[in-house]
Every structure is written in structure tokens, then in C-alpha cells.
Amino acid sequence: MTIPDRWEPLRAALAEKSAQNLSREIIAVDSPPAPRVRVRGRETVMLASNNYLDLANDERVKAAAIAATQKYGAGSGGARLTTGALALHSELEAALAQFKHAEAALLFNTGYQANAGVISALCPRDWTIFSDELNHASIIDGCRLSRAKIVVYRHNDMSDLRAKVRAERGRGGLLVSDGVFSMDGDLVPLPEWLAIAREFDLFSLIDEAHATGVIGTSGRGVSEYFAALPENRGRDLRPDIIVGTCSKALGSIGGFAAGRQLLIDFLRNQARSFIFSTMLPPGAVAAANEALRIIIAEPERLAKLRRNLQIFYDHLSANFGADAPPTPSIATLNAGGVSAIVPLLVGDEAAALTLAQELFTAGYFVSAIRYPTVARGQARLRFALSAGHHAADLTPPFRTIKN
Ligand SMILES: *Cc1c(COP(=O)(O)O)cnc(C)c1O
Numbered sequence: 001m002t003i004p005d006r007w008e009p010l011r012a013a014l015a016e017k018s019a020q021n022l023s024r025e026i027i028a029v030d031s032p033p034a035p036r037v038r039v040r041g042r043e044t045v046m047l048a049s050n051n052y053l054d055l056a057n058d059e060r061v062k063a064a065a066i067a068a069t070q071k072y073g074a075g076s077g078g079a080r081l082t083t084g085a086l087a088l089h090s091e092l093e094a095a096l097a098q099f100k101h102a103e104a105a106l107l108f109n110t111g112y113q114a115n116a117g118v119i120s121a122l123c124p125r126d127w128t129i130f131s132d133e134l135n136h137a138s139i140i141d142g143c144r145l146s147r148a149k150i151v152v153y154r155h156n157d158m159s160d161l162r163a164k165v166r167a168e169r170g171r172g173g174l175l176v177s178d179g180v181f182s183m184d185g186d187l188v189p190l191p192e193w194l195a196i197a198r199e200f201d202l203f204s205l206i207d208e209a210h211a212t213g214v215i216g217t218s219g220r221g222v223s224e225y226f227a228a229l230p231e232n233r234g235r236d237l238r239p240d241i242i243v244g245t246c247s248k249a250l251g252s253i254g255g256f257a258a259g260r261q262l263l264i265d266f267l268r269n270q271a272r273s274f275i276f277s278t279m280l281p282p283g284a285v286a287a288a289n290e291a292l293r294i295i296i297a298e299p300e301r302l303a304k305l306r307r308n309l310q311i312f313y314d315h316l317s318a319n320f321g322a323d324a325p326p327t328p329s330i331a332t333l334n335a336g337g338v339s340a341i342v343p344l345l346v347g348d349e350a351a352a353l354t355l356a357q358e359l360f361t362a363g364y365f366v367s368a369i370r371y372p373t374v375a376r377g378q379a380r381l382r383f384a385l386s387a388g389h390h391a392a393d394l395t396p397p398f399r400t401i402k403n
Contacts, residue, residue, distance in 0.1 A: 213249025
């Protein structure tokens with residue numbers, strides 16, 4: 001009698017991934033997170049990082065991290081509610097709340113933990129959560145943790161959302177969306193979306209992971225962008241809950257939720273990923289705080305990112321014509337309505353990998369995004385630009401996919 005090998009299903013799963021060009025490998029970077037990095041012994045232009053404002057390797061940000069580490073140590077030593085709290089944590093929360101025009105904010109260790117903790121704490125089992133089909137995995141996992149009913153609506157489709165909300169009328173609920181969608185780089189249609197939340201008395205949560213520091217005239221996020229449009233003047237376009245991260249434009253690590261004080265008091269008592277996890281180390285917190293200070297003090301960084309986006313969109317348009325992502329207008333760019341994420345749809349998984357490989361050979365680091373991050377057959381190159389790029393970094397040569 002042969003005894004089945006309990007490891008066999010793992011081998012089979014990996015073999016299947018490989019056969020479908022979906023195997024995941026870790027590529028180590030051998031230099032600081034900068035617009036140019038060393039990978040596998042060669043210098044490449046980094047076109048895939050979330051370090052949008054080039055702050056992760058900023059001397060002042062690093063100095064703040066070092067000083068805080070010297071003064072307070074390498075780790076916080078405990079959860080925030082036990083022994084892990086420093087004044088530094090509260091200072092960053094106050095700065096984030098102010099930046100987001102919110103009453104208060106609460107730090108989590110990552111954006112992932114923020115979504116998991118906030119959504120599961122807020123939503124009881126008898127609620128319905130309405131979630132965009134392209135929402136980030138951490139939102140999906142937060143929804144699942146809550147055990148509420150999950151209704152997924154078509155991406156940014158407000159009539160589908162409205163119909164689904166109507167069908168669930170009478171139940172408490174939450175409307176949740178990425179502010180900037182992480183694989184397509186597009187924005188939630190915030191005014192229409194919020195109007196539905198308010199009409200049906202639902203809580204509203206916007207995940208601003210890619211919006212913080214990038215969207216809106218001064219990088220405060222999607223509410224800032226939409227509220228400045230002439231048709232929305234005078235409207236309060238703040239959702240009930242903002243979730244964000246310090247790991248992208250802020251160049252450090254750490255998640256946060258922002259909103260009214262009542263919400264923050266509730267989360268401090270109920271969000272399990274906040275309560276049962278050791279708080280962020282002092283260095284990371286000081287770094288994020290310094291990065292936020294720089295973002296506010298030096299708006300030219302965001303202006304540079306926007307000039308870089310312009311150059312890059314023009315380059316894609318010159319290479320791919322009608323198959324390029326549509327070039328945004330200068331007005332929209334300057335108003336902060338354009339994210340730093342630029343997707344180039346390829347379709348086939350193997351073709352996307354080949355293209356990324358060719359670009360790597362030519363000295364450009366770019367991610368081939370495949371299933372399950374995006375749907376099968378929707379593989380793409382996902383470019384992410386930084387304020388630190390020079391114009392010469394932004395014209396990679398495209399060869400095989402000239403179609
Ligand atoms: C990156 C990201 C997160 C997770 O943030 P981390 O701090 O990296 O855990 C959450 N939501 C969205 C939309 C993201 O892109």
C-alpha cells in the first residue's frame with residue numbers, strides 16, 4: 001500500500017503555476033530604493049516602485065530614522081496599548097489627521113493591517129459590504145474577516161453599485177473602494193460614489209494607499225482632487241473613513257485610518273490588528289513624519305512627478321498609438337487627478353514576462369503583473385513613476401510588442 005505524500009499537492013500547485021507562467025520569484029535589489037537601482041549586478045532604472053516622491057532614500061528622512069533609532073531603540077517592544085507607545089506615534093497620527101483634514105488618525109503596522117482591522121472591527125455579521133471588484137487584496141481580506149455579507153460591484157460602475165445597494169436596502173452597511181486602483185491607476189468617481197453612500201446611509205471607506213502624497217493639488221488625496229473641481233465647489237467630499245499607508249509616497253512603512261474622533265476611539269478598542277500586534281519601530285515612524293513634512297514643504301516634488309508622467313505618457317503614445325493608455329490633459333495632471341501608476345495592457349502572461357525581461361536587459365526594471373493580481377489574460381506591464389526620475393529615464397525602448 002502506498003502512503004500518499006502529503007507534500008504532493010504543494011508540488012503540483014507550484015508545477016501548475018510554472019506551466020502557466022505564473023510562478024512568483026523574489027528579485028533582490030542591491031542598493032537603496034532610488035530611481036536607479038542595482039539588480040543582479042546591473043544598474044537599472046526603477047520603473048516599478050511605489051516610492052513616488054523619491055523620499056525612501058532622502059537624506060533627511062534617513063537622518064530622522066537614525067536619530068529616532070538612536071534615541072528610542074530599534075523596536076517599540078510592545079503593542080501600542082501595552083508598552084509600545086511613544087509620543088512619536090501620536091505625533092505622526094496628528095500630522096496624518098491634519099494632512100487628511102480629519103479629526104484624528106490611528107496607526108497600524110501596515111496598510112494591509114489597517115484594512116483588515118478597520119473593516120472587520122466596523123462591520124458586524126448582519127451588515128452588507130459593497131466592494132469594487134478591483135479593490136486591493138487587503139480590503140477583500142478585511143471584508144472576509146468581518147463575516148458580513150460581501151456584495152462585489154463592477155469596477156467603478158455606479159449604476160451597478162446603486163442597483164446592488166437598493167437590493168440590500170434595510171441592512172446596515174459599508175461602501176469600500178480604492179481611491180486609486182493599484183493595478184490600473186484610475187480613480188474612484190468619488191462624488192457619485194459618496195452620494196450613494198449618503199443616500200442609503202452607508203459607511204464609506206476609501207483606501208488612499210496610492211493617493212496619499214500624489215492625488216489632489218497638494219497630494220492630500222482623492223477628496224482634495226474632486227472637491228476642487230468647479231462642479232463640486234462647496235461640497236464636503238470626505239468619506240467617513242480614510243485608510244492609507246506610509247509605505248508608498250511616504251517612503252517608510254505603516255498603515256493608518258483617519259476620520260472622526262469617535263471612529264478612532266472605536267478602532268483603538270476594537271481593531272484586532274491594532275490591538276494584537278507590536279507597534280511600529282521608532283525609526284519607521286520618525287521617517288514617515290519627516291517625509292510628510294517634506295511633502296508639505298516642497299510641493300515641487302509633486303510637480304516634478306507630474307512632469308515625468310507627462311513625458312512618459314507621451315512616450316507610450318508615440319510607441320503604441322491607439323493602444324497606449326490615454327494621455328491625460330495637462331489640466332487634469334496639474335489638478336492632481338492622475339496617479340503615478342501607468343498600466344500597459346499586454347494580455348498574454350508569457351508575452352508580458354518576455355517584455356519585462358527585454359526591458360530589464362535594456363536597463364529598465366518593470367513589473368509584469370499577472371493572475372491572480374489581475375484577471376487571466378489581462379497581464380500587463382505596470383509602470384510606476386517617481387519624482388526622482390530624469391527625463392532620460394522615461395523613454396525605455398519597446399521592441400517586440402510594437403503591434
Ligand atoms: C499597498 C496597498 C495596501 C497595503 O499597504 P501596505 O502598507 O503595503 O501593507 C493597501 N491598499 C492598497 C490599495 C495598496 O495599494
